Amino acid sequence: MIDDDRICTIRDIISDYVKSPSLQHLRDPHSILNIAKAIVKQLDRESGIWKKWEGQRDALLKASLGCWIPVEELQSYLNTLPGPRLTTTDVYQRQRAYYEEPYSKYPNDDLQEGCLILFNEEKALGTELPAIIGRLAEFVEGEEERLRLEREVRYKAMRESERLAAEQRLLSGADCKWTHLKKSPECYCRANGRTYRLTPIKDKRWNLHRVDGLFSQESGNLVGTYGGKGDATKVVAKIAYDTEWR
Template structure:
């Protein structure tokens, strides 16, 4: 790689990095380390074992790493670019190598059908390969966000179901761990059939009460503690002691 090319490579990576609107992202030590690694990788490719690959070819294939694109079509386009003729295996293995460099950035199976549909539609319109790659990357970004939101919603539903089941256990009179009850800021637990109530004070400490039932008010104060864990340890002992 010529010196001018090396400078251009570093300059492009730095410009891309500082485009981030987040100052926290720019100053993030992890992201800076990753930037340094990317710079080294780009410069090292000047002495790469992949001798058929020049800058434009590598840039296109690297961009397509996470996309579902028929390898034969990608091969045809690359062979119309400057450079030695590439075989199907050349392209397939270069894609895999880029994916490995990016810590398993392989195309996601759940996005295959949608990506191939987008690819087919763009190809039918006569869109050239670099533009199709850009369209696919935008599509993947949106789909990954959709999947993330769906997963978040699923986990939220699970948490809500678990909370409802825990409250039902509390209401049924069964032993249970600390459980919130609708309409109350306190949490309750039942051990050995005895109901305990935990109240957070204004100074962020907790007060432990022995209650007769959920409707009977706070009940008898058993102690004040720095945190819930301390109260839980106290309950583990008190619950099995004789009541007077």
């Protein structure tokens, strides 16, 4: 048991701590908490599977995630920091381990070209790698927001196009699913050439009517009251092909 490296680690940390000439410092709750954190941190580092990633190496690698920094460039700079020599495989697999953590994401392929252009520009100017990473991180953040807004615009345009197409199908007399006209609260569907209207009422329920047309002045024949469009759809699927007595 005495040969356990963890014991030696804890002994060394405590030995350094008790060298303090101040008894008040040794008994201070905040100082005791700090020494406890230091012990846990050191033990975690020594028990981890990634032995080469100490100090600023891991922090720099994490900052570079998603920035499309060439692995060889990262390896070269990281090897100037304290620690054992890193290979390109060390760097690549450490990146991959971070990407595969929960809630993480891989670099955006759409931003690779732009990142590499900026990287080469800054490298040619002699910019230090941490500063390059900072600029690329800002670039990636801005571009991802731009792409998000563009996707949102495209999605809204697609939904509007689908809405107009559904309205046109309903107005043309073709069979169709539930469709709102001009964003009205009522919606219509047509099955087997028969038109049905759903009208919202209190308690989030719907009245289903069989109507002669979309713009009929009559309220139509009440089929029933239902808790949602799904229930009404099941009823329509059945009665649309039953014998209809008008």
